[in-house]
């Protein structure tokens with residue numbers, strides 16, 4: 155990714171973060187993913203009064219992307235107002251992994267701090283669909 159692409163993806167995640175519906179936690183998160191098509195899909199966290207139904211920004215972004223026809227992601231930016239920038243939760247790591255083990259993961263905040271890694275780095279030896287497909291053959 156070029157610096158320009160990195161900055162643009164983080165800017166989109168920061169912009170959608172403003173739409174976060176987080177009246178309970180007040181913890182606003184924005185995410186932006188690049189799909190295999192090259193298109194960017196964004197998401198924010200959406201909380202429920204029944205707390206367990208809350209959906210994180212990363213999963214909203216991935217599910218929006220998949221619902222638009224993407225089958226994989228090549229990059230994801232996650233923006234919070236935290237220093238150091240916050241990490242995706244375990245559930246989001248799993249979903250990101252299934253759609254983009256090698257995707258660039260950018261964790262950023264509002265003051266310009268950026269941590270760059272790969273999705274797979276955050277979920278070593280992760281669970282993917284291969285085992286499930288194998289089991290169907292039995």
Ligand code: THU
Pocket residue numbers: 176179181182183198199200201208209210211212241242243246
């Ligand atoms: N949250 C995210 O959106 N992404 C994460 O990876 C961690 C947590 C949201 C869920 C909830 O709305 C709030 O942050 C506090 O957990």
